[in-house]
Amino acid sequence: MQGGAATLAGGPDGGIVMTQLATAGIRELRTVSEGPVMAPGDPGFDQGRRVWNAGIDRTPSVIARCASAADVAAALGFAGKHGLEVSVRGGAHNPAGTAVCDDGLMVDLSLLNQVTVDPAARRARAGGGALLGDLDAATQRHGLAVPAGLISHTGVGGLTLGGGMGWLTRKYGLTIDNLTAAEVVTADGRVLLASETEHPDLFWAIRGGGGNFGVVTSFEFRLHEVDPMVQFGMFFWGLDQGAEALRLAREITAAMPPDINAVAGAVNAPPAPFVPEQHRFQPGYAMLLTGFGPGPEHAELAARIRESLPPLFELVAPLPYVELQKLLDEANAWGHYGYEKGTYLQDLSDPVIEVVTSEVPRKNSPMSVMLFYRLDGAYCRPGDDDTAFSGGRTPRYGTFIIGLAPDPDLAAADRAWVRGVWEALRPHAIGSGDGYINGVADFSEDRIRHSYGAAKYDRLAAIKAQYDPGNVFRNNANIKPAALR
Numbered sequence: 510m511q512g513g514a515a516t517l518a519g520g521p522d523g524g525i526v527m528t529q530l531a532t533a534g535i536r537e538l539r540t541v542s543e544g545p546v547m548a549p550g551d552p553g554f555d556q557g558r559r560v561w562n563a564g565i566d567r568t569p570s571v572i573a574r575c576a577s578a579a580d581v582a583a584a585l586g587f588a589g590k591h592g593l594e595v596s597v598r599g600g601a602h603n604p605a606g607t608a609v610c611d612d613g614l615m616v617d618l619s620l621l622n623q624v625t626v627d628p629a630a631r632r633a634r635a636g637g638g639a640l641l642g643d644l645d646a647a648t649q650r651h652g653l654a655v656p657a658g659l660i661s662h663t664g665v666g667g668l669t670l671g672g673g674m675g676w677l678t679r680k681y682g683l684t685i686d687n688l689t690a691a692e693v694v695t696a697d698g699r700v701l702l703a704s705e706t707e708h709p710d711l712f713w714a715i716r717g718g719g720g721n722f723g724v725v726t727s728f729e730f731r732l733h734e735v736d737p738m739v740q741f742g743m744f745f746w747g748l749d750q751g752a753e754a755l756r757l758a759r760e761i762t763a764a765m766p767p768d769i770n771a772v773a774g775a776v777n778a779p780p781a782p783f784v785p786e787q788h789r790f791q792p793g794y795a796m797l798l799t800g801f802g803p804g805p806e807h808a809e810l811a812a813r814i815r816e817s818l819p820p821l822f823e824l825v826a827p828l829p830y831v832e833l834q835k836l837l838d839e840a841n842a843w844g845h846y847g848y849e850k851g852t853y854l855q856d857l858s859d860p861v862i863e864v865v866t867s868e869v870p871r872k873n874s875p876m877s878v879m880l881f882y883r884l885d886g887a888y889c890r891p892g893d894d895d896t897a898f899s900g901g902r903t904p905r906y907g908t909f910i911i912g913l914a915p916d917p918d919l920a921a922a923d924r925a926w927v928r929g930v931w932e933a934l935r936p937h938a939i940g941s942g943d944g945y946i947n948g949v950a951d952f953s954e955d956r957i958r959h960s961y962g963a964a965k966y967d968r969l970a971a972i973k974a975q976y977d978p979g980n981v982f983r984n985n986a987n988i989k990p991a992a993l994r
């Protein structure tokens with residue numbers, strides 16, 4: 510056994526006892542775990558503690574790379590015995606870096622990335638550490654898909670537990686609206702099935718309540734037919750055309766049939782071959798338009814966009830669905846400094862457009878973006894209280910304000926920019942302005958409570974008290990157990 514023990518020494522009093530206990534414990538944990546158990550100094554440890562956001566640099570005492578639900582239960586038992594904080598790593602994408610904590614135990618699910626598909630039953634089962642790319646690749650082999658997010662290296666785990674929104678949300682709902690069951694390892698090491706009929710309270714809570722209730726080792730999803738080829742369009746306008754571009758986005762989204770979706774946003778032009786040299790890297794506004802049906806609607810809307818406000822450049826072409834799902838991967842690659850805040854806007858109203866167009870030119874990093882996801886259609890079918898999702902189900906724009914930068918100074922500047930934009934949009938937002946829980950990077954109790962609303966938060970806190978009374982799962986957008994508040 511290598512390394513490991515030294516970092517467990519908490520202080521001059523008792524650190525050595527803790528160190529010895531933990532050293533012996535790690536050895537013991539290794540003997541019962543199928544997956545590797547790593548301590549500082551072990552090969553792979555430093556790589557294992559990395560997360561998507563380069564601004565997060567934390568060193569756990571142990572990384573348990575679990576290969577089964579039994580491994581997860583053993584790791585949680587070990588953490589409990591040694592009084593270690595626990596963090597849970599799905600795809601490690603959360604910008605707040607909740608997948609990793611200092612001096613604690615990381616339950617790393619990256620080995621649990623298998624996806625199996627039953628095309629006849631229209632069901633997929635994904636391991637708790639699968640990435641969206643794993644899910645898309647397996648389901649698209651059968652011409653099927655689960656609605657999920659826009660970046661293929663995001664984890665199915667964190668995305669689903671918070672809700673999950675992407676290109677198929679208007680047509681088939683959030684990811685949680687398509688979750689049919691989950692295998693959950695609770696804080697006390699029980700392995701439970703959660704579904705409409707088994708532990709329905711837990712099943713309700715994990716559909717939006719995040720990683721507060723246990724470690725999900727397997728998700729079962731309902732699948733939908735999605736043709737492997739989809740229609741894609743990207744239109745780009747300059748900074749000075751922001752108001753017209755956003756007004757056009759408002760018009761187009763209001764006219765979209767269910768097979769079409771659009772994401773509008775403020776972005777910098779990519780250095781892609783279809784982008785004329787003089788526009789590459791320049792800031793501006795884009796509309797991305799996807800079409801999932803065989804009809805002419807996508808081409809018609811593309812023509813309408815082109816005629817209404819001729820873009821500086823465009824790309825309109827059919828694209829494999831799995832490629833659409835990877836289109837923004839590189840712009841959001843691992844290793845940059847990230848910070849984000851989100852909110853829900855009822856509409857891209859003129860006052861909202863005024864805020865956006867005055868704030869966007871102030872961003873500092875070319876990688877920082879603002880994105881508006883259209884949420885209506887199937888998104889609005891479930892009732893507000895059918896799931897624990899942090900948002901009402903009336904039509905809206907899920908708004909992401911993302912500061913992303915290649916170095917810490919630029920990141921600090923855009924952290925301030927993100928906060929400023931969020932404050933400026935707040936008077937125009939739905940409710941308190943605290944939006945989708947997966948778009949929250951500041952985890953104060955007030956913010957989290959506002960994201961869910963008081964009644965939903967209290968219901969979640971009561972379920973938390975039942976499944977995690979000691980708040981073992983607190984490195985997240987934490988819902989405190991009712992009894993501890």
Ligand SMILES: Cc1cc2nc3c(=O)[nH]c(=O)nc-3n(C[C@H](O)[C@H](O)[C@H](O)COP(=O)(O)OP(=O)(O)OC[C@H]3O[C@@H](n4cnc5c(N)ncnc54)[C@H](O)[C@@H]3O)c2cc1C
Nearest residue numbers: 599600601602603607637658659664666667668674720725
């Ligand atoms: C570049 C980027 C793009 C994004 N795009 C979208 C998008 O299009 N749509 C969207 O809805 N969201 C999007 N998000 C938000 C994303 O859903 C959240 O950041 C989510 O938390 C990422 O999940 P993860 O498993 O990758 O992250 P992790 O950091 O591994 O996990 C975050 C937290 O979720 C919990 N968790 C994860 N897996 C499990 C599990 N199996 N069991 C129990 N708890 C678990 C843990 O508490 C963990 O700390 C995006 C984020 C980024 C950074």
